[in-house]
Amino acid sequence: MSKIEMKGLSVYYGNGTVHALKDVNMKIEANKITALIGPSGCGKTTFLRALNRMNELIRVRTEGEVLIDGIDIYSKKVDVIQLRKKVGMVFQQPNPFPMSIYDNVAYGPRIHGVRNRELDGIVEESLKKAALWDEVKDRLEENAFGFSGGQQQRLCIARALAVNPEIILFDEPCSSLDPISTARIEELLSKLKREYTIVIVTHNMQQAARISDFTAFFLMGELIECGKTPQIFERPRDKRTEDYITGRFG
């Protein structure tokens, strides 16, 4: 069974005037990296935020089903807090809280009621998984703003890992980072997929080709094509996918 399955997913903004996702049907496999590509405004972010119901923070209408482990996350039974614990998110701009490294990572566990004496272990483990521990282990009490953009982004990853998610959503996590920081994050993602299901939006074709197992191409709110990454990049079935990948538009 797929980890995530979309059935007829449509998303409208405003009073239904903007149809941002159109009848998307797609499956996402567990412990794989799925990359979402497509020109600006095609609905990648909207798609990602449909998976943890972050779209609900603004005026939006969602139709269709999103099944995670076979359960429709839009059904009334589903508690959005439990959903967001299970489906973590890392944003485009590193957005650590104005707190210490330690408090940033401990934030999630704390709000979910983890006791204080367990926090040290969780913080250390999460920072290690995010490949940040060695750089910050002596500076845990320092404010997160004093670190580089790449370090801040890995901190945000550690913060997401600390609540023990099963799926992590990345919305262009490297777009504000230099090549070295980007390489570190890519390396990290490849390690993380052993434990987590990863969905990543990227504008960078090489990045999608390098790190992802599956690639989905969106155009104007429609899912044009989705398949194994080598197939999408080497033998795209749709002419529009080919045009986009070869840089003829977008």
Add this chain to the structure above:
Amino acid sequence: MNIKEKIVKGGLFVSALISVVVLLIVIGYIVVNGIGVISLDFLLKSPYRFEYGGVFPQIIGSLFLVALCLLFAVPLGVASAIYLAEYAPDNVITSCIRLFVECLAGIPSIVIGLFGLVFLVYYLGFGVSMLSGGLALGFMILPWTVRASEEAIKAVPRSYREASLALGASKWQTIRSVVLKSAYPGIITGILLGIGKAIGETAVVLLTAGSGLESFLPRSILDPVASLPVYVYMLATQGQTSAAYSRAFGASILLITMFLVMSISALFLRNRYIKRMSGGRW
């Protein structure tokens, strides 16, 4: 630079100079006339008629009044601001509430004093007391607290809220642990403004809290309480001897000093907090 530019620049410079000189004259006049009465006795003794004793009850009374006023206005103001900024639907009623807060901020203090006298002192039966004075001062600074806090809360970046919500935090957890923490310096500034207004406020306190010449400390919040501004007012209007005027100036020096100390310490607190939030040690 042509001649016209020079004239404009010169004119502006002279204006700035006049402003500074006026300020210096006012402060200098007060200091010169009041410094003579400042002594340990003036600070630690109670007043006796217009010309004798000190202003100890007045100092303590002013501090009590401001404390009581903050105790009332800060929690209420911050809570209202949280509601307006985070929960209130974007509709006509909310706009009306905001407009109402704006209007409240513009009511002359003597009118608030009158309201305090009729409503708190007589109708609710609190009498002329520290409680009436503190609450009336609270009414006066409440709109400032609400407005400054709401602005501070609204200035917190959306990305902090999103990060918190995406971790599974509830709205209230997000507000409590992330939004208020980041809005804190702005809220402090609002409170500082409130303290500045409250500590020098005369009309409100005169009508609700006491006559200013009390020579005792209140034993409960239902006792009348002395305060520095009303003391100055009394001496200025009824003293009519040069000794009384000197004491009024002496009390004014204390009033200005208290204002400065509070402002500076609040500013200091705020700057330290901002520094802590943006790098450096937590």
